Amino acid sequence: MKFTLSWLKNYVSLDGLTADQLADRLTMLGLEVDAVRKLYEGLEGIVTAKVLSVAPHPNADRLSLCEVEVGDEVIPIVCGAPNVRAGLVTAIARPGVCLPDGHKIKKAKVRGQVSMGMLCSWRELGISEDHSGIMELDSGLDSGLSLAEVLDLDDTMVEVDLTPNRSDCASVIGIAREVAGFTRQKITPPVTEIPELDGSGLDFSVTIEEPELCPRYTARKLTGVVIQPSPWWLQRQLMAVGMRPINNIVDITNFVMLEYGQPLHAFDFQKLGGQSIIVRRPEENEKTFTTLDTVERPLTPDMLMICDAERPVAVAGVMGGLDSEVTDTTTEILLESACFDPVSIRRTARKLNLPSEASYRFERGVDPNGVDYAMERAVRLMCELADAEVVAGGVDEYPGKKELLQLDCRVQRVNEFLGIALSAEETADYLRSIEFEVVDRGAGVLGVTVPSFRV
Structure with missing residues (x-):
């Protein structure tokens, strides 16, 4: 389980605690800390820059001659990135600056043209694996600013090795709860009130045919969804713990999973046959299923599937299906937040050789009474970050409800x-x-x- 200090501070105060002190206290509580790592080191000297003009290199078809503003200076840069253009605000390493991988930037002549530094990609600065072009920053930023400060990169990542009995700490809020315990605080959760989901007045339905394998299933519909990149704060938190940003909807489901420990899944509502969800085992003629990673996987009768009226659309608790995934053209979403039997999920993930962040949590057990809080958190973020409108009400099937021990x-x-x-x-x-x-x-x-x- 990985988290950052900046993320943890959203729910509990860390005043008076250094990263190492926090790690020691967590370890003494039985949450063994494997790593404490300062993030994004080696960015000293990396600053913002604005491209003023771009012209073809006279001696190289794939290179461009750029005039770049850095603070009060305008300097020449030779750049080979396909996305370089006038007006772009990006990051620059000047001569004398060392990149995180140890490479030192020098003044150079590239095919006979002077270059006073290098415009950088995300991967070259160790921030993400994106190497498709140079960084594209907010066009309103001034040049010459510290990149680490502009992107709020001063952070520390902590990794905890959880024992199987501490599934409650497979979330940032779970870690915050433990910190609040030994510092005598109360955590500040992002959601404190949830709407009633009685299933009335909806244009979709949910049926649980295997209640012993699915004790709770909630679903809500959102319309007017705009698929776009997530804001930087969300991308940064995901990248800091090793997850790759995809788009705002997928990123929100991943963020809430890490925040609450509750996996979620978003279906493209228009791709669901019969506007229904049925939680069942595979039928006799359903021998294979193509997951989001485009792999066709064999099904066995004991696996739990999420299906529409016509076919399976997800392997419950493990991975969604290719035919119902959210794409750039998606405008309506059915959002799932559910609880599945840990033994069933563990068996399925092993048979399919398909470990995932979702199965990791379901295998250890998720909080059945927290399903709706994670749902509400994701809905609010989708309305905020994807311009979505949530349809009033929703479905909350809870056949496995038990009294607290x-x-x-x-x-x-x-x-x-x-x-x-x-x-x-x-x-x-x-x-x-x-x-x-x-x-x-x-x-x-x-x-x-x-x-x-x-x-």
């Missing part, structure tokens, strides 16, 4: 296990700090209600 906690027994002396009041305080409900039954016994995220 209640336990008696004997304080003396706890102390014997830990080898320390805690009072009943102290024990209750520690449990409440990580969102357990506790009542004192007297005689050294606490009544404890286990929250649903401790699956």
